[in-house]
Every structure is written in C-alpha cells, then in structure tokens.
Amino acid sequence: MEYDYDIVFLGGGLNYAGAVVASKARLKCALVEKNPAHLGGTCLHNGCIPSKMYLAAADTVRASKKAHFSGSLSLDMAKLDEEKEALLARATKAIMKQCENVEIVEGEGVLTAPHTIEADGKTVTGRYVIIGTGSRPFIPEGIVYDSHSVITSDEVLNMREFPERIAIYGDGAIGLEMASFFASVGVETELIWRHDTLLRKAHPKISENAMKQMEALGVTLLPDHSIETAKKAKKGVHIRFSDGSEHHVPKLLVATGRRPNVEAVRNDAVAVDKRGIVTDEHFETTCKDHYAVGDCNGKLQLAHAARAEVLYVVRQILGEKPEPLNLNHVVKFIHTLPCSYAVVGETRSELEKRGVEYKESVVPLSGLPFPHTHDGDLGVMVVYADEDRFIMGGEVFCPGAEEIIAVVSMALAGEMDVKLARRTILAHPTFSESLERAFDRL
Template identity: 25%
Template sequence: MNQKKMRAAIIALIAIFIVCFFYFDFGRFFTLDYFKAQQQALQDYYAANPVLTLSIYMGSYIAVTALSLPGAAIMTLAAGALFGNMAGLFMVSFASSIGATLAFFVSRFLLRDYVQNKFGDKLRAMNTGVEKDGAFYLFTLRLVPVFPFFVINLAMGLTPIKTLAFYLVSQVGMLPGTFVYVNAGTQIGKLESLQGILSPELIFSFALLGVFPLVARKIISLVKARKIYQSFSPPKNYDYNLVVIGAGSAGLVSAYIAAMVKAKVALIEANKMGGDCLNTGCVPSKALIRSAKMLSYAKRARDFGLNRTTVDFDFDKVMERVQRVIKKVEPHDSVERYTRFGVDCIKGYAKITSPFTVEVDGRNFTTRNIIVATGARPFVPQIPGLDKIKYLTSDNIWEIRQLPKRLVVLGGGPIGSELTQAFARLGSEVTQVEMAPHLMGREDPEISEMVIEKFMSEGINVLTNHRAKEVRTENDQKVLICEHDGRDIAIEFDEILVAVGRVANTSGFGLEDIGVELSPRRTIETNELLQTNFPNIFCAGDVAGPYQFTHTAAHQAWYASVNALFGKIKTFKANYNAIPWATYTDPEVARVGLNELEAGEQNIPYEKTVYGIDDLDRAIADSEDHGFVKVLTKPGTDKIVGVTIVGAHAGDLISEYILAMRHGLGLNKLMSTIHIYPTLAEANKYAAGEWKKEHRPKKLLAWVERYHTWMRGKRRPSNQVSEAHSERGVMTSD
C-alpha cells in the first residue's frame, strides 16, 4: 500500500471511530455524574477481574488520547478512584504518554509534509527554534494546564521534534498535572465539577515550574559568561561604546551604523580603508573585466554589422585604469568621510588584550563591545615547489604591468573563472586547472558546461579533474605537474595565479590569546546574534562566514552592530534568507535561493520553469541572445524557492527575484508587474509567464471556449483550445 492510500485509510478509520463515538453517544460514559453513579459497580468488577480491568482501562485511555476525544480528565479521576494514588498515577502516566505519542504520529504522518510544504518559509524560524529548544518548549506547555494537551499533541507533530524526545518530555511534563487529577479522584465523591480541581494558584505554580527550564538556561548562560570573564577585569569607564577591527565592508558598515545612532566608535585598520573589496577584490576585478569586455566586443564586430574593428592597447595602461577606478571609488571608504560621520579612524595593527581592551601600536583603548571584521585572504595550498617561485593571487595580481604570455589559473571558482576569461581576452594563453569535475561547482552542471563552452570558444584551455601536484623549474622554464586519470600532465607557464579559495583572518590580533573559539571551518564561531563565546565580542563578514560576499558582510554588520549596542534591550537574529551572488564571467551567472543541485541534496521538492533569453527582443537587439532564467517553485504554487539567471547583466536582473523572495512575492505578482519594453528585465516577466502557461486551468479554458463559441452563435465549439493569448506571459494573474 502506497503512502497516499495509507493516509486515506487512516483518515477513514479515524473518522469512523469519531462518528461512532458521537453517534452512539459514548461521551455519556465520560461524565463525572456517570462515573460517580457507577463507581461501586466498577470497583466490584475491578476486585473480581483486576488484570482485565487494567487492560480495558489502559486501552480505552490510549484510544481516547490518540483520537483526541473528550474524556481523558474523567478517566484520570477514575484511575485515582479505582486504583489509588500510586497505581493510578502509574497507569495514567504511561497511557496518556503513549496515546499522546500516537496522536503525535498521526498528525506527523497525515499533515506535516503538507503544512511544511505550504508554509515552510513562514515556519522556518519556528522549526529552527524547535530543533534547538523543542524539549524546553514542550516541557513548559505540558506543565501549564491551560494549554489543551490534545492540541499540543497535534501541533508538535507538525514540527521537527524527535519522537523519543516528545514521548520522554510528555512522560515527565504531564506528571504534576496527572498527580493532581489522580489525587482528586481518590476524593471523587466530594467533587461537584472539574473546574474546582485546578485552582488559579495551582495553575500559576505549574506555569512557574514550566518556565523554570528556560530561566535555568538563561541563568546557565549568565554563569558561563561570568566564568569566561573571570580572568578579565572590566574598567570603570570606557573610551568607546564600540571598537571595530577591520575597515572592509563589514567594518565600515558597523562603524557607520554606530556613528549614526550617536555611539562613540573607533575603526581600526592596519592597511587600506575599504579592505579587499575596494583594493584587491570586487572593484579592481570588475574594472579589468570591463576592459576585457570591450576587447571581446571588438572581436565580435561582425555580430553588430561592422566589417572589422581593431583595438590597439597597452596592458600597462589597462592596469593603470584599474588603479584609477580604485582611486575614484576610494573616497566612499576614506578616513575623511568616516571622520565626518563621527568615527574615530585609527591606523595601526590592533591586538585584543582583553574583552574590554584593544591595543594599537602601544596605545590602549577600552570599549564596551568589539566587532571583529578582519576579512579573509587567499588560500595557498601546499604544492611542492610553489613556494620557490613568485606566484600570483588575487591580492598581488594588480601589481603586474606586463601581460603574462602563458598564464595558469589554479581554481575553477568565481575568482579563478572571472580572471581566467579576463586575461584570455587581454591576450594571454590561459590554462585553467580545476581538480573537481566542473567549474563553478556550486552551480548546476549545465551552467558550468555553458561557461566551459564559452571559455573554450575564446581559446581557453580548461582542464577539469586535474589535481595540481608539483611546480618545477627547469632551465628557467616553469612547469606545473597535474595528475589526471592516474597520469601526470605537464603544463608550461610564465605566471601562475592561485585562486582556490579564501581563508578567514583569525590569528595575529589576540583572539587566540583570550580564548575566542573558532568553528570547524576555521572562521570565528558565532551564534545567531553574531556573538562569539565572549558575549561582548561580535564578528561580521568573511571572518564569520558562512558566506564570503561583500554584500553579505554589510548585511551581517547591521546585526552585529545593533546587537552590540542595543543587545541589553533588544536582540536580532541574523537573517540569511534570500542571499544572492553573481559570478561576472561572460555569460554572467547570478543566483538567489536554491538551485537544482542543492534542492536535490536537501530533498526539497520543486517545479522548474525555464525561459530562454534567446527569445527576448532586447537581447536579440543587443546580440546578447543567449542564456536563460531558471526559476524553482514549490510544487503547485507560485512561491519561489530559487532562481538562477545566466546571460548578460544577470547580476542586475536577479534583483527583482531577491526582492520577491525576501518579501514573499510569487510569480503571479511578478507577471502582473509592468516591465518597460524593450529591456532585459522583461526576461523575469516572461519566465513568470512560462510558469503561468504550464499552470493554466485547462478545463476552465475549455468551458470558456465553449462560452465564446456560444456567444458567436455557433452550436458546436472547436475542439482546440487556443493558446495564442498565453504565449510569452501575456496572461495575467488577475
């Protein structure tokens, strides 16, 4: 029997039981008056048939609880009256927990998948909380009798709490209330109603008992914090509310926010303001990519109706332009600008000497809070012979002024791929080496294949499944030895660029000395508030992870700075919903949310809609008619799970989907939004139109066609339902 049929059978069985219960008025047996009238007869039967009575009682109690029927309270009183305090408590404790767990099972089997699929995005925070503290929440609910137990059973079945945890917590949590009812049952003759059993004072006592585990956790965290600070003495007065270490994206935003809310803040940077993004990362790489893009357009002259275009250029001047771009952007991140905001900008190497003090070149500064925003640096693998030559990384490649004739790029991630194509377009003979089966391994395989195909068409030698083993220097000739399919491949080169990833900057400024904990990824370990194990030391950006993007660093900086400055009043958990990124190859690849690879790994069901940009008018006019928009949605809904765009300006086009995912807008809303014609942004509308076309109400449209045929005065409608008006998203969600 498949799951669908089993669900139907269980629902039918439960319905039969419930209908019978009410139809035959079995509820009359679960009233206080009925039990008091039958008490002596039941006690006599129990004396004559103890085992059978206990078995019937246990089975009945489990059934009533499992089916969420009224009567559990009366049965609990009956246990006290029939079996006494100890035996009654034992019987009810196990029967109620087993019945509750069965109800939990039924709710989970019948409803959880539907509820999580339908409302999973809204329940994400609750699911995370239950996974972390579900036992505490359940214990509190079990101890407070104002919450109906049957509602708790059904509701908890929809959450990720483990079954064993549910049973054990229910067994313990229901004991106090069970004892009160069983004990009352021993005096059942004096009871006039159920309302008198639980006084307000007793309910309040249970509530305090239920809250105790959560209070205890808070006390434990305070004790742990006190213990971790016991080696350090806080100063009587502080120089700053906040000291920020590192003036990259995360550090700059943290300092800016602190200054805007009138906190006294210091920003410490040993090198250049702006960090990697301005000086060695985003800004210079995009400037170089732009120059290379102009050369690629020249080579594509015939695509634009031009017979021939030649470009005479000097690589040294291209690199000088890169530096001019940096200089032009530099004022945005300058000391002068941030000083005007009210930030004390301090140049020098910071060293954290305690959770409250930071030393900079012999000067000590006291601070209430610290934000570590020290970024990351290129990771250089230990390849034999690599240290014997001068190799390039994304840090120092901007210093070269002579175009490498033969360039090897180690790494097939975003940095490696972007610089591979840029240098190839500038005239280098580029070989890209990647040990994995695909370039850009976080993207879907067909996207990697599109990028590889484009690279190869531009003369790039792409070597996947090649592991770099050794660098040799023979007669002034540099050679990279790679292993591929069990044999060695030799690649001669003039320069080698190492772009295999980045590693967080976590050492050299005192973290290890005071005991700040690191994560298994070698980033600084933080909680959802971006706190370290020292509650007044926070982290943001690459040094915190899990994403190494400039925009994510700025996003985290808001949480770190606000929690540092206002955490005693209100805290905010970092929200990583709808984190986007782009790789600026040609074609560009941009993504937000899940792709097919990740959805498959996480067993998340989805529907896929693809719109080919080769069909888009503006893309055709620009001779950029390649790529696609791929949207993943929850099955049967227009709710967006993830989007990948491949094509010209994909990094700009993705913004509409970021907004939609961040604020819960579906494809119907995108399709009903007016987009300017002709623009590349229309691709988003047409992708939504493709989804709508696949989900059009076919049966309704058949009847609509009949109606229109009847309105024209014809007796028989055509058998064909016209699809002309559903093409290219012309149908609207209205």
Template identity: 30%
Template sequence: MPQAADGSHTSDLVVLGGGSGGYAAAFRAAELGLSVTLIEKDKLGGTCLHRGCIPTKALLHAAEIADSARDGAKFGVRSTLESIDMPGVHSYKDKVVGGLYKGVQGLFKQHKINVVAAAGRLVSPTAVEADGVTYEGRHILLATGSVPRTLPGLQLDGERIITSDDALILDRVPESVVILGGGVIGVEFASLWRSFGAEVTIVEALPRLLPTEDASSSKLLERAFRRRGITAHTGVRFAGVTRTENGVVVSLEDGTAIDAELLLVAVGRGPVSEGLGYEQAGVTLDRGFVVVDDYYQSSVPTISAVGDLIPTLQLAHAGFGEGILVAERLAGVAVSPIDYAGVPRITYSEPEVASVGYTEEQAAQKYGADGIESFVLNLAGIGKAQILGTSGATKVIRKKDGPVIGIHIVGTRAGELLAEGQLIYNWEAYPEDVAPLIHPHPTLSEAIGEAHLALAGKPLHVHP
C-alpha cells in the same frame, strides 16, 4: 573620545578591521549614537575596495571593451584591437579605486569615527591594543578579513606562481596562464585574461566550474568558455608545479602536463586570525574562522565578528549586512538573522553567472524532487539578448504551487538582473505574483518576466 588616567581610550564600540563588514558596522553604530573607534593597519575599505571587488571589476570592464573592439565587425562596426596597454588599464583601475577610497575616507570623517592607523591586537574581551595604546570598548567587533590561500606544499613566489593580489598589479598580459581553482576568482581572471589575449587553462578538482552554483549554470558557463577558447580540466587534482626558464610546468594527477608563463593559485581565501590574541581572549576558532551565532556574537559575549573572518559568504555585500546587524543589535534595535540563500551571488565573467536562493539540487533535497518545479528560458528568445549578441538562460525554481525559491541567470549583464530576483525570492513571491508585472521591451529584464509567465502557466515568447 574619553581618555582614562592610564592613557587608554574608551568607546562604545571598537572595530578591528576597516573592510566592508567593519566599516559598515562603524557607520551604522555612529548613526545610532554610539561612539566608535576603528583600528586598521592598511587602507580603509579593505580587500573589496583595494584588492577584490572594485579593482577586479574594473579590469573586467576593460576586458569587455577589448572584446567590443575585437568583435566590432559582428555589429557592422569596423574596429581592431591594436594592443592591451596595461599601464593604461592600471591607471584607469587605480583612478576608480582612488575615487571610491576618498569617498570612504570622507564618510569616516562625516560619522566622526576615531580612526587609528595601526596594527591592532585583541588583549582582553573589552580591549584592543595598537601601537602601545589600549582602546577599551563596551563591545569589540573583529573584522580582520581574509587573504588568498594556497595548497600544502605549494610555494608562492609572486613572480611565476602568484595569487590574485599579485595578478591585480601584473604589469603585462601573460602569454599563457594556468589557473588553479574554478571558483569565482579563478573564473573571473580566466575571463579577463582571455579577453586580453592570453591562452588560459583552468584546473578544478571538483567536477565542474563554479561548483556552488546551479549545475545548469556551470554547464552554460563551460560551454561559453570553450567557445572563447578557454580550456578547463575539471574533476582532476593538481599534482605539482616546476619552474622553468620561461615559466612553469603544471602537473595534474591524470598525467597531464601544462606549460605556461604563470600559475595563478585561486583556491579560495582564508581568515586572518592567527597571532591576533583571539583565542587568548577566549574566542573560539574553527579552522581559523571565528565561531559566531546567528547574530554574530562569538563565544565571548562582548566580542562579535563579521565578514571573511566568519564562515559565511565571502562577499562584500554580505559583510555590509552583517556589520549593520551587529551595530543595530548593540544599539538595541530589533534585528533578524540573515537568510544567506537570499544574498545575491554574481560571478562577473563573460558570460556573467548570477543567482539567488536555492540551486535545483538544494531545492530537491529540501522539498523533494516532486515538491519543486522549474523552468528554463533560453535567452535566444529575448530581443535584447539578440541585439547584444549574448547567449545563456534564466532558470526559475518554485515550490510546488508555492513561492519562488531560486533564480539563476547566465548571460551578459546577468548581475544587473538579479536585483529583481532578490526581491522575488526574499519577498516569497509566487510566479503568479510576478507574471502580471509588465517588463520593458526590449530589455534583458524580460527574461525574468517571461520565465515567471511560463511558470504561472501563461507563456508568451516561449515555444510549447
């Protein structure tokens, strides 16, 4: 990397932040022949690898193993669940994270990216300063991510009132927990803690859990959670919390008081932008998010932003796509804006909730209630679902006499089915295009095939 007489360093691209969006941009830019410097004060891989996607899914897999051990008798296997060994669970989780972390580090070396392990700050439209050194770039990419939010006046203490970051390293299974927030993070922790044996209560101010998902998916999840013994207070606001000798008492605005060992605050994540010099460099912010156009360019032409720092889907794979798009744009490759409706969304609870495209409500608003058709396939009619002992449904929504515009799945391993759903939506396939495709039997993927057969007017294992 060239060094100027004043001690500054110059690259084609300087990336501030080494999470999903930042490192995807760095890798792709390097592949396209650009020189890249990436500045990261923490571990490469960011929230997803170290405090989000990977460790939470490792915990959820351990929870699945616990459920299998506990419920073995349903399948003729006599098994008992003696206990949850949290040090052992964390050892397994950390081994998974550690292996992937080594892989990411190796990719940085392979791409010959200059990695600066330090806190960085934007000091001009073309420069970031870290540890007293200035790193100049023809272009700057901001990818500083997000942190857990809290509510005004709600003080976190990391002991009784905690965030998802704290929950990931908790050294025990709480006897009881109240989860404030019924979105993805809250639902996933509710699921895993219940599998580990905790008493779980969710509080969600909006009328249903997973409020951004299709209403039918939320209803199926809530029904499944009730069967599992998870209590949900929806449509009611949090009023306050008091610490007690043994835990907390959570108060709701309807007068309900809930005693628990812990309160997990899972009300979303906010962007990390304060104090990093963004506004001083001319970057426009909105509620802390960097305002960008469809190609992730900020109000300053030499500065782009991706990932949780911009108000798009807070998903690692969305960040990958955004970072790649920026790198290709800078290298002169033709790019197209991302259709966020076509980005898969998965909640890894038990049951899982997976979707791509529009919800039925969104589709009706866009095309009119008479301009869409939908079909719901109950998983009870799918042989593999019976074998696995899962329940749920697949909903497919199409434009009237047109392509598929939404697929929603609830059930065990629903997320694994969504890859096909993503292709169907993004390739604007008609149900009549999908219906002739023969899905393997017995598999859960038949739920996709059967639903499209029905919408195409030739149902197979569907009662009229």
C-alpha cells in the same frame, strides 16, 4: 568597568560602514586597522572593484572583435592600472571623510582579552567589539607562491603588462572571472580545475553553457586536473599533476579560494573553528558583546554580505531590533564574459540534496532577438517555487546577470507567490523580460 570606546571595530574592510553609522548615532568608536590606506578592504583594493573595472575594459575588446567592426583594439594595461589607482585613491579619500568622527588606531590589532585590543603597543578597550578581519588567498600545499611567477589575485590586479600565456588554477569566482579577462584581451589562457564541470552547483543547463562560453572565448580547459606541486623554474612555472604528468607555463594564477583571517583572536573566550570565528545567527561570538562579521566568520565571503552583517550588528547595539538577516537571500554572482552567473535563494542542487519538493521554470535565451544582439545566446533564466507556489529562488546566466537577479531577490524579500510575481510587467526588449516569462511558466 569603564571602556575607552563604546565600540571597537577590529579591521577596516567593510567594518568601516558600521563605524560610520555608529558614530553618527553619537557612539564613541575606534577602528583598528594596520593600514589605514587600505580602508574598504579587499573588495575595494584587491578584489571586486578593480576586477570588475578590468572586466568592463576586457569586454570592450571582446566585443570589438565582432565581424561588423573593422580594425583592431588592444588594452593598455599600464594605463588601465593608472586609472584604477586614481579611482581607488578617490574612494579611499571618500571613506576617510566618512570616518571623520571615528578614531582610527593604526596598528595590527589583536584581541588579547575580552573587550581589549592591542595594536602595536597601544591598548584600547570597548564595551562592544566587532571583528572584521577579512580573508586572504589560500595556497594549496605543494604550490610555492613567489608573487612573480606563481601569483594570486593580489598580484594579478596590479599587473602593468600582460603575460605571454597564463594558467589559472581554480574554478571559483576569481578563476572564472580572470579566465574571462585574459582570454577576452587575447592572452593565451588555460583553466585548470579538479572537477569535470564548471559552476557544478548551478542548474545543469547553466553549467553546460558556462563551459561552452569559456571554449568560445578560446580558453583551454583542463578539467579533472589536480596540481600536486608547482614552483618557479628557469622558464616560468613547472607543474606536476596528481596523475604524474607535467606541465610548464610562463605564469600561474592560484585561484583556489580564500581563508578567513582569525589570527587576531588570541583569547579563548572567542571560539574559532575550521570555517572561521564561530558566531550565532546574530553574528555574536561565543564571548558576549563580541561580534564577527564578513569573511572572518566563514559564513559568506562577499563584500555586500559583510556590509549587511556589520550594519545589522550596529543596529542591534543601538537597540533598533532589526529583522534577522537571511544570508540565503544574499545575491551571489560570478562576472564572466559575456554572460555572468547570478543566484539568490534556493537552487536545484540544494533542493535535491535536501529532498525538498519544488517546481522549476527554465527559459533558454537562444534564438531570441534581443539576447542574440547582446551576446546572450548562451543565456538561461531559472526560477523555483515551492509546493505552495511561493518563489524560492532563481539562477540567471546572461550579460548583467548580477543586475537582473535583483528581480528575484525582491520577490524573495517580499515573500511573493507565483500569482503575484506573474503580475510583474518588465520592459521589452530586455533580458529581464525573459525572467517575466520564467515566472509565467511556473
């Protein structure tokens, strides 16, 4: 059978990175995307790029409230939104430039048969198909989303003015990050979630300090609360909890996770289950030469994981025989203020769940001069080693944790043991030197 293209990429999120690499290798590629202006996907347009931009601005406001500063500082959301839109426009233009040798097929693509994509009346075929259709916010049953009073991350990252008060439902990355953002800029903020602790899979000391940090920011914490119904009322949002109690807020941000977009798969040859599109360890679906990467395969909802997956698949197609990806070695983080949480590899909760023997080293940052002057008093460094004294993973809670964790990530990639890790000499005064101390204590 003759195909129109060597590879058809369905979805233009981080999938575009694979299309760029494949086209540079002289493969004929098409990228099917319903909105080419949204190339780069949720991370760029409605996720991690704007949210981290907002958090950086909020952190300046938070820091300005310290006693050694005088005067007051406020954040102009309209101006921040304008700056964000200009940034996203430049980034999208750069992506379009990178894709100059990729055929962009505009339309909502659907896999109707093996190797065959239909998009708004157009049909394209590919020797290989790589599906990267991403995910969307999940709205629990009983919550009536209206994009104005009851919102998701899509709306919150396009605000041009602050609400008088906001309630956030969910203790995942979006919920915790947005609670940090709103509280830091002075918006009265409530955090509602169904469990009794925050970061419940993290090391207990980190989980405890995450709660303390939210309280210090002024967030009203409502643990052990499950929303049964929520809908727009005459004034704001009327909430009914599962215990029968009622609550009113001006605005409700629903941050209860995301669900994979699998509707584009309309062919039984590609299996789909409750997690997403079914793939093997090489991201190949149940249909040969058809792959699914990123959020839609339900493995790991992170932009950098999606990028790594699509590049791995393209390198397989190019015959490069890349090393299989270990998704457990992908850094995961939540950018709260002032301390962020980052983790890579094994954690105490997972090791205990599987009954694996391990040794941990825990270094609290309270009382240390540099962390104290850089808002890290609640910080904690944790590293884990196995019985043979090889590094298994680490958890970091401190300002810039998503950068500090790179030390542990490299240790895992290099299969370092404790003896080798202890040879690492890190700078002083820094947060990373406390990670050096953690290695020394293993």
